[in-house]
Amino acid sequence: xxxxxxxxxxxxxxxxxxxxxxxxxxxxxxxxxxxxxxxxxxxxxxxxxxxxxxxxxxxxxxxxxxxxxxxxxxxxxxxxxxxxxxxxxxxxxxxxxxxxxxxxxxxxxxxxxxxxxxxxxxxxxxxxxxxxxxxxxxxxxxxxxxxxxxxxxxxxxxxxxxxxxxxxxxxxxxxxxxxxxxxxxxxxxxxxxxxxxxxxxxxxxxxxxxxxxxxxxxxxxxxxxxxxxxxxxxxxxxxxxxxxxxxxxxxxxxxxxxxxxxxxxxxxxxxxxxxxxxxxxxxxxxxxxxxxxxxxxxxxxxxxxxxxxxxxxxxxxxxxxxxxxxxxxxxxxxxxxxxxxxxxxxxxxxxxxxxxxxxxxxxxxxxxxxxxxxxxxxxxxxxxxxxxxxxxxxxxxxxxxxxxxxxxxxxxxxxxxxxxxxxxxxxxxxxxxxxxxxxxxxxxxxxxx
Numbered sequence: 001x002x003x004x005x006x007x008x009x010x011x012x013x014x015x016x017x018x019x020x021x022x023x024x025x026x027x028x029x030x031x032x033x034x035x036x037x038x039x040x041x042x043x044x045x046x047x048x049x050x051x052x053x054x055x056x057x058x059x060x061x062x063x064x065x066x067x068x069x070x071x072x073x074x075x076x077x078x079x080x081x082x083x084x085x086x087x088x089x090x091x092x093x094x095x096x097x098x099x100x101x102x103x104x105x106x107x108x109x110x111x112x113x114x115x116x117x118x119x120x121x122x123x124x125x126x127x128x129x130x131x132x133x134x135x136x137x138x139x140x141x142x143x144x145x146x147x148x149x150x151x152x153x154x155x156x157x158x159x160x161x162x163x164x165x166x167x168x169x170x171x172x173x174x175x176x177x178x179x180x181x182x183x184x185x186x187x188x189x190x191x192x193x194x195x196x197x198x199x200x201x202x203x204x205x206x207x208x209x210x211x212x213x214x215x216x217x218x219x220x221x222x223x224x225x226x227x228x229x230x231x232x233x234x235x236x237x238x239x240x241x242x243x244x245x246x247x248x249x250x251x252x253x254x255x256x257x258x259x260x261x262x263x264x265x266x267x268x269x270x271x272x273x274x275x276x277x278x279x280x281x282x283x284x285x286x287x288x289x290x291x292x293x294x295x296x297x298x299x300x301x302x303x304x305x306x307x308x309x310x311x312x313x314x315x316x317x318x319x320x321x322x323x324x325x326x327x328x329x330x331x332x333x334x335x336x337x338x339x340x341x342x343x344x345x346x347x348x349x350x351x352x353x354x355x356x357x358x359x360x361x362x363x364x365x366x367x368x369x370x371x372x373x374x375x376x377x378x379x380x381x382x383x384x385x386x387x388x389x390x391x392x393x394x395x396x397x398x399x400x401x402x403x404x405x406x407x408x409x410x411x412x413x414x415x416x417x418x419x420x421x422x423x424x425x426x427x428x429x430x431x432x433x434x435x436x437x438x439x440x441x442x443x444x445x446x447x448x449x
Contacts, residue, residue: 062229
């Protein structure tokens with residue numbers, strides 16, 4: 001059975017998340033996206049787990065079912081901030097569990113270390129080594145996956161507080177690590193350049209902080225398995241039953257290149273080395289991105305592909321493609337009208353992005369949108385790289401005649417506006433107002449029945 005899984009999301013109890021995240025909304029928009037298996041998010045949070053227990057049914061398979069038949073797997077994320085090897089470390093780790101009994105035991109164990117009620121992704125001061133020991137003492141089938149491993153701030157290989165290998169981080173407990181999550185700013189091809197990662201399965205998830213389809217499922221993992229937790233874990237550990245991953249182009253990720261968003265400075269690794277990691281404007285250290293760290297740890301050239309490598313596809317969320325072509329906000333009804341027409345025709349966003357024929361897309365959404373979708377599918381879209389918390393900008397060069405106007409905004413203008421909006425923020429937040437959320441929900445309701 002084809003299972004399209006996004007196994008890392010968050011509840012409304014995590015910081016910087018939509019307050020409208022519910023299981024119902026997660027399920028609704030996952031169906032639009034083409035996902036049929038979701039992580040529950042935040043199983044360490046007591047209030048969220050109460051909701052999970054009231055809304056989901058266990059049947060002994062380890063895969064839970066909603067009241068309308070949608071599938072979930074119990075999932076959480078832990079933040080460990082500690083010192084190891086004489087250096088401060090900040091690591092996020094994804095956890096999967098088989099049933100609520102295991103989740104209850106995990107909560108009890110964590111309560112002995114600190115609070116779990118203040119954030120859906122709680123922070124603890126003990127090491128990742130101790131985290132693995134704790135999880136395996138509870139249940140050998142708890143899966144522990146280092147999350148978004150290249151992210152500068154909280155990734156295992158991140159430029160701020162990261163390690164240079166899985167083994168350096170987990171030491172003797174690395175034997176229990178079978179997979180790593182690539183994150184938005186890297187894709188499998190970048191990870192293939194590091195030979196020490198060959199033994200680990202590369203998985204992808206959205207780490208969504210809202211339920212909107214431009215966040216949920218933007219990255220996911222495709223399996224060929226039955227609805228069994230054991231089969232899911234076997235696929236993650238052995239790659240048997242792992243079909244492919246769906247990624248965003250790593251340039252789209254908000255930490256791909258180096259830079260300073262407050263200074264509107266974005267640099268390639270080569271440029272960063274030339275300026276010795278110092279911002280040319282403010283003279284402070286740059287935020288070193290993912291490509292730089294991959295280059296540092298790589299022992300293989302770009303383009304290297306290991307034998308039996310799991311295939312992957314790079315995409316851009318459909319709503320962002322439509323918004324870029326039409327020159328409209330991603331959360332506007334002008335963007336969502338053609339989006340919903342395409343979903344109605346082809347069944348889901350992935351049905352549009354991966355399978356629909358160009359001529360059929362054109363009949364629904366027009367030539368320019370169809371052209372942009374096919375170019376995205378064929379990885380022919382140039383993307384100005386993301387940096388220091390700023391997402392990358394896709395540039396769709398449309399084939400227009402002399403009388404047509406291009407709706408693509410100059411890159412410098414987009415960068416300037418994005419930077420100004422985020423200057424006073426420590427981390428980017430979802431730019432959808434309460435009024436927009438209610439309006440879009442009403443719009444979706446009228447089109448979904």
